[in-house]
Amino acid sequence: MDRFQLDPTITYLNHGTVGAPPKVVTEYQRRLQDQIELQPAQFLLRDLADFEANGNPARPHMRVAAEATADFVGCDPDLFGFVDNATTGASAVLRSFPFEAGDEILITDLGYGGVNNAAEYVAKRAGATVRECVMPSPGAPVDDFVTAAIDALAPNTRLFMIDHIAAHTALTLPIERIVQACRERGVVTLVDGAHVPGAIPLDVEAVGADFYVANLHKWLFTPRSCGFVATTPEWASSLHPTVISWGYGNGVAAEFDLVGTRDPSPMLTTPKAIEIWKQWGGDEIIAYNHDIVWRGAHILADLWGSTFQTPEEMVGPMVFVPLPDVFQTRSTDEVALRAELWHDDRIEVPIYWHKGVLGVRVSAQIYVDDTDIAFLADAINDRRPS
Numbered sequence: 441m442d443r444f445q446l447d448p449t450i451t452y453l454n455h456g457t458v459g460a461p462p463k464v465v466t467e468y469q470r471r472l473q474d475q476i477e478l479q480p481a482q483f484l485l486r487d488l489a490d491f492e493a494n495g496n497p498a499r500p501h502m503r504v505a506a507e508a509t510a511d512f513v514g515c516d517p518d519l520f521g522f523v524d525n526a527t528t529g530a531s532a533v534l535r536s537f538p539f540e541a542g543d544e545i546l547i548t549d550l551g552y553g554g555v556n557n558a559a560e561y562v563a564k565r566a567g568a569t570v571r572e573c574v575m576p577s578p579g580a581p582v583d584d585f586v587t588a589a590i591d592a593l594a595p596n597t598r599l600f601m602i603d604h605i606a607a608h609t610a611l612t613l614p615i616e617r618i619v620q621a622c623r624e625r626g627v628v629t630l631v632d633g634a635h636v637p638g639a640i641p642l643d644v645e646a647v648g649a650d651f652y653v654a655n656l657h658k659w660l661f662t663p664r665s666c667g668f669v670a671t672t673p674e675w676a677s678s679l680h681p682t683v684i685s686w687g688y689g690n691g692v693a694a695e696f697d698l699v700g701t702r703d704p705s706p707m708l709t710t711p712k713a714i715e716i717w718k719q720w721g722g723d724e725i726i727a728y729n730h731d732i733v734w735r736g737a738h739i740l741a742d743l744w745g746s747t748f749q750t751p752e753e754m755v756g757p758m759v760f761v762p763l764p765d766v767f768q769t770r771s772t773d774e775v776a777l778r779a780e781l782w783h784d785d786r787i788e789v790p791i792y793w794h795k796g797v798l799g800v801r802v803s804a805q806i807y808v809d810d811t812d813i814a815f816l817a818d819a820i821n822d823r824r825p826s
């Protein structure tokens with residue numbers, strides 16, 4: 441815990457929601473901000489981005505960071521742009537996509553409300569529609585998720601927006617198989633990987649989606665706000681940031697690297713964040729976080745008498761575990777329960793309803809261990825309504 445700024449007196453089981461960068465990374469970011477202030481016009485106007493795509497400057501700061509990050513996530517840096525967050529990335533894709541009247545945008549009932557709203561917005565403007573595909577409940581075999589996704593595709597489905605790791609249920613979906621099936625049927629894919637970089641191994645090109653958006657500030661130790669959008673050569677010239685600026689028409693790098701005056705330090709910190717993440721274990725962090733929540737889910741379910749059947753391959757560094765049966769009634773006030781855990785026990789953990797099941801979403805990070813899970817188990821058991 442001392443490597444993070446988190447209050448050491450709290451039990452933080454919600455790394456997934458907005459991340460928590462290590463101290464060494466935020467210190468690096470502050471040094472970078474100080475460097476910017478020595479000569480802000482030079483740094484932010486002349487050295488930051490090659491928005492005219494004419495080789496000037498030769499090594500723009502944003503490209504140096506983009507190259508390191510694109511290499512880490514497995515995509516071509518020329519088809520990679522930084523964005524503030526996954527929501528911004530999804531909006532950029534949806535708002536620049538050439539939808540036509542009668543087109544359908546398919547989403548799933550596992551999707552994140554904020555980005556679903558962007559789909560509604562663009563559909564309304566284009567005379568298109570949005571339809572929600574019903575996915576199986578957590579605990580179903582992984583093949584059922586592939587079947588549900590494929591069966592939901594309709595002749596007018598133009599674009600399928602689907603999570604790689606779903607928000608509330610924390611399920612890791614078999615995304616390569618779903619993307620492949622869409623490709624065979626001519627359906628464009630937008631994969632929301634908000635939780636993916638640093639959480640599970642990622643190779644964007646191997647996923648094969650037309651568009652992939654993600655956050656780096658959740659699991660990859662970067663400061664907020666920092667995410668990316670990646671695309672393919674086919675779509676590169678039609679993808680634009682939601683904020684249009686000087687790079688318009690000059691390619692993904694030129695357009696996304698400069699979107700007006702802002703603080704670029706979160707993006708420029710990514711090479712350092714990746715270095716620290718690797719130095720502290722990299723794949724071992726992924727394995728540690730997975731083990732904590734995989735083991736933890738079974739411990740919680742045992743102690744609570746609830747059922748946890750999610751296949752291991754669908755579990756990354758977060759897990760959704762049903763609360764004890766006595767809480768599974770609409771009279772349970774989940775907002776009050778969450779607030780009680782926070783105020784009385786200083787436990788930060790989200791509690792959600794999903795398909796009629798009330799559960800906690802537990803996130804692991806290297807500052808979490810088995811005692812935190814045991815503490816949560818007791819805190820819930822102590823609150824069982826009599």
Ligand SMILES: Cc1ncc(COP(=O)(O)O)c(C=O)c1O
Pocket residue numbers: 456457525526527528551552554555603605606607608632634635655
């Ligand atoms: C699947 C998914 N998409 C998008 C988001 C939004 O992330 P951000 O607010 O960083 O854009 C989240 C947030 O948790 C998420 O879980």
